[in-house]
Amino acid sequence: MKKKIITFTALALMLSNQSEARDQIQIVGSSTVYPFATVVAERFGKTSGFKTPVIESTGSGGGLKLFCKGLGTQHPDITNASRRIKMKEVKNCEKNGVKDITEIKIGYDGIAIANAKSGPTFDLTLRDLYLALAKEIPADAEGGEVKANPYKMWNEINPKLPAKPIVVIGPPPTSGTRDAFNELAIEKGCKTFPGRSALKKKDKKLYKSQCRALREDGLYVEAGENDNLIIEKLVANPDALGVFGYSFLDQNKDKVKASKVDNVFPEFEAISSGEYPVSRSLFFYVKNAHASVIPGVKQYVREFTSSKSIGNEGYLVSKGLIPLPKSERAKFEKDGKTLAKFDEKLLKK
Amino acid sequence: MTNNLDRVELSLVGRKRSERLFKFYGFLGILIAFLFLITILYSVISQGQKAFFTTFIKVNIFFDSEIIDPQNQRNDEDIRYANFNKIITESLKKKFPENLNKNDSKELSSFISSSEADYLSGFVVKNKDYIGKYKNMWLLASSKIDVIVKNPEMEDLDEEDRLISDKQLGWLNQIRLNKELKKELNKNFFTKADSTEPEQAGIWGSLVGSFLTLLITLVLSFPVAVAAGVFLEELAPKNKFTEFLEVNINNLAAVPSIIYGLLGLAIFLNIMHLPRSAPIVGGMVLALMTLPTIIIATRSSLKSVPPSIREAAIGLGATRFQSVVDHVLPLAIPGIMTGTIIGMSRALGESAPLLMIGMVAFIVDVPTTFLDSSTALPVQIYLWKSTAARGFVELTAAGVIVLLVFLILMNGLAVFIRQKFEKKW
Numbered sequence: 001m002k003k004k005i006i007t008f009t010a011l012a013l014m015l016s017n018q019s020e021a022r023d024q025i026q027i028v029g030s031s032t033v034y035p036f037a038t039v040v041a042e043r044f045g046k047t048s049g050f051k052t053p054v055i056e057s058t059g060s061g062g063g064l065k066l067f068c069k070g071l072g073t074q075h076p077d078i079t080n081a082s083r084r085i086k087m088k089e090v091k092n093c094e095k096n097g098v099k100d101i102t103e104i105k106i107g108y109d110g111i112a113i114a115n116a117k118s119g120p121t122f123d124l125t126l127r128d129l130y131l132a133l134a135k136e137i138p139a140d141a142e143g144g145e146v147k148a149n150p151y152k153m154w155n156e157i158n159p160k161l162p163a164k165p166i167v168v169i170g171p172p173p174t175s176g177t178r179d180a181f182n183e184l185a186i187e188k189g190c191k192t193f194p195g196r197s198a199l200k201k202k203d204k205k206l207y208k209s210q211c212r213a214l215r216e217d218g219l220y221v222e223a224g225e226n227d228n229l230i231i232e233k234l235v236a237n238p239d240a241l242g243v244f245g246y247s248f249l250d251q252n253k254d255k256v257k258a259s260k261v262d263n264v265f266p267e268f269e270a271i272s273s274g275e276y277p278v279s280r281s282l283f284f285y286v287k288n289a290h291a292s293v294i295p296g297v298k299q300y301v302r303e304f305t306s307s308k309s310i311g312n313e314g315y316l317v318s319k320g321l322i323p324l325p326k327s328e329r330a331k332f333e334k335d336g337k338t339l340a341k342f343d344e345k346l347l348k349k
Numbered sequence: 350m351t352n353n354l355d356r357v358e359l360s361l362v363g364r365k366r367s368e369r370l371f372k373f374y375g376f377l378g379i380l381i382a383f384l385f386l387i388t389i390l391y392s393v394i395s396q397g398q399k400a401f402f403t404t405f406i407k408v409n410i411f412f413d414s415e416i417i418d419p420q421n422q423r424n425d426e427d428i429r430y431a432n433f434n435k436i437i438t439e440s441l442k443k444k445f446p447e448n449l450n451k452n453d454s455k456e457l458s459s460f461i462s463s464s465e466a467d468y469l470s471g472f473v474v475k476n477k478d479y480i481g482k483y484k485n486m487w488l489l490a491s492s493k494i495d496v497i498v499k500n501p502e503m504e505d506l507d508e509e510d511r512l513i514s515d516k517q518l519g520w521l522n523q524i525r526l527n528k529e530l531k532k533e534l535n536k537n538f539f540t541k542a543d544s545t546e547p548e549q550a551g552i553w554g555s556l557v558g559s560f561l562t563l564l565i566t567l568v569l570s571f572p573v574a575v576a577a578g579v580f581l582e583e584l585a586p587k588n589k590f591t592e593f594l595e596v597n598i599n600n601l602a603a604v605p606s607i608i609y610g611l612l613g614l615a616i617f618l619n620i621m622h623l624p625r626s627a628p629i630v631g632g633m634v635l636a637l638m639t640l641p642t643i644i645i646a647t648r649s650s651l652k653s654v655p656p657s658i659r660e661a662a663i664g665l666g667a668t669r670f671q672s673v674v675d676h677v678l679p680l681a682i683p684g685i686m687t688g689t690i691i692g693m694s695r696a697l698g699e700s701a702p703l704l705m706i707g708m709v710a711f712i713v714d715v716p717t718t719f720l721d722s723s724t725a726l727p728v729q730i731y732l733w734k735s736t737a738a739r740g741f742v743e744l745t746a747a748g749v750i751v752l753l754v755f756l757i758l759m760n761g762l763a764v765f766i767r768q769k770f771e772k773k774w
Contacts, residue, residue, distance in 0.1 A: 022624065024714075024722060026625060026626070026707075026722075031735075034711070035545070035736070035737060037711075038545045038711045039545045041711065041713070042544060042545050042546075042713055045713050045714070046467070051714060052712070052713035052714050054625075054626055054707075054710045054711065054712050054722040055710055055711040056626075056707055056709060056710040056711075057709075057710075057711075057735075072622075073624070074618060074619075074622050074623075074624065074625065076625075226734075226735045227735070227737070228734065228735050228736070228737065229735070247737060248737050251737035251738060251739065252737070253509060253510055254506060254510040254511070320737075
């Protein structure tokens, strides 16, 4: 009995020490940036003398939600994102007192549309992707009116495509990859219809909801924040296509092959030159109020923005990151050093 | 009469047949379950055992004083920051007399794990005599070499599908011919925590995390649950209120574990401001989850103690409290322990509630206190499973083996306690 009392007192004492500052950086966010951030964190922990940061893979949306919850040691210091912060999220941050943040762009990532090696090679256009995956598609070639998506087979959309059922496995809505895919592939495919572009000028909200919504009749399968799972499902089902980041394609070339999108394969050069149409930027956001409280935040940001990590010859490039042009990287290196405040006016409304 | 007997006689065949069929279906069910078990165990063990060993390459290291200590000052700090990667690459190059261009030496240097430069710098700081000399050393191979060595069938793949180039494969075969390759126990796996490099990743960090978490769970849930169980079973009056409690406890035992994670996030993190990713929070969440299990086990083992024990104690003048604490509870302890251990082993295998409180994270440092960031065994397995690098496939299976071993040990302990101490009435 005495022992129990002692243990409980010890526990109570430990709990009461809780208000002390944390000495370990906490990072949340995108599962696409996660494999890069973990490499930086590990190097940082080995060489800097600070503790190795803790990184959770929560998805870009989930990460920004946690990040914007407030100031204080129980909230994360940095969030990774595979898309830019949204106006709504900036507002949410400000409401909770997180007013001073720094935006760092670390590089590019292509979104690959791939299938199992045993399946046929797809030669897709953005328009094909839109017609295959959108919830509602134009009723005629003009595209003024919409109807529910009737397509079940690829060759119904484009006779050049294989006569296979449409099954696409991809990330859920909390994922930055999904946001980017909707915006870069589906919406661009949607715009190829003149009637849709006309709608953009008339009713932007309706246009966005119609041009970005994916079908919900089971042909687009949500696979969770786990790109390895998508690859395994592709191997198990040679008819299915999968949507995931370039770095996972690079690591799994023995299992899956990429489809051409608008005549371009997702390859290193094509993505960095912008020739491959479905590529997006990767970011992380720093809570500047924490930089002076949590030891190592500034040094971590410096490590992540240095040329030895994200430069052309950097160690993240060998992990599949596609580097920024030199001048752009220099700008973000400077932003990282000074922790320049993010200007929300840069965001498009 | 004969008519009835005949009918019985006639139906006997059919009845016996349906009995045989029933037996057969039962047997089939067990056979299928057994087949699944064998398949799982086979796939896990055949993959996982590979991770317990790792590849080393013998390199005749030349501790070039030009690189390590050009000013000849033998200063620890300078030595530590010397470019030991270059030392490894230069020493590797000597294995292959042909001229190597810059790209080749880059490909060659990727044979050795990135951790070895740190290892060498530590070695030289301690043994400064070696500066300027040669020493044969076994260095840890990088994960992609390790994967190829462990899976020889990959050598037959096309160059672009393989992890290493044709040139690298040629070098590897030469090293193998010279007997400069060996497999040894994977010490990193048993002593380290997570890493982005498969050959440097280990299960120890998450094992410690699981241990710290379960300790908190045990300390919090056991006394509370036993007290609650004793109160409800022995001392509480039987009325509407205690019946209501009983129904709720039974319901709680069936609540999905993620709900407890949400509760932990809302109360322990957002209201009590405990740190994210800490074993103390994980332990508290799992304690909530384990409470009903132990309460139910406590009550059922108290129930199985015969009333004569209580009556005898009370008859000799003991109070009800005395009869419970001194006589009934000691007899029920084996059953309570069994229930507790089974509850604990369920908590050990749990990962969903830990997701909500931030224990599903990349953590490199092995935790030492209840407040350090840490993961747990099932979480580590999940994280490795979702990593792209090929070398993690074997680590994942090895992690499953470690988890299974601990589960079997805990359940074995429960069986042992039950058989050894349980009284039959």
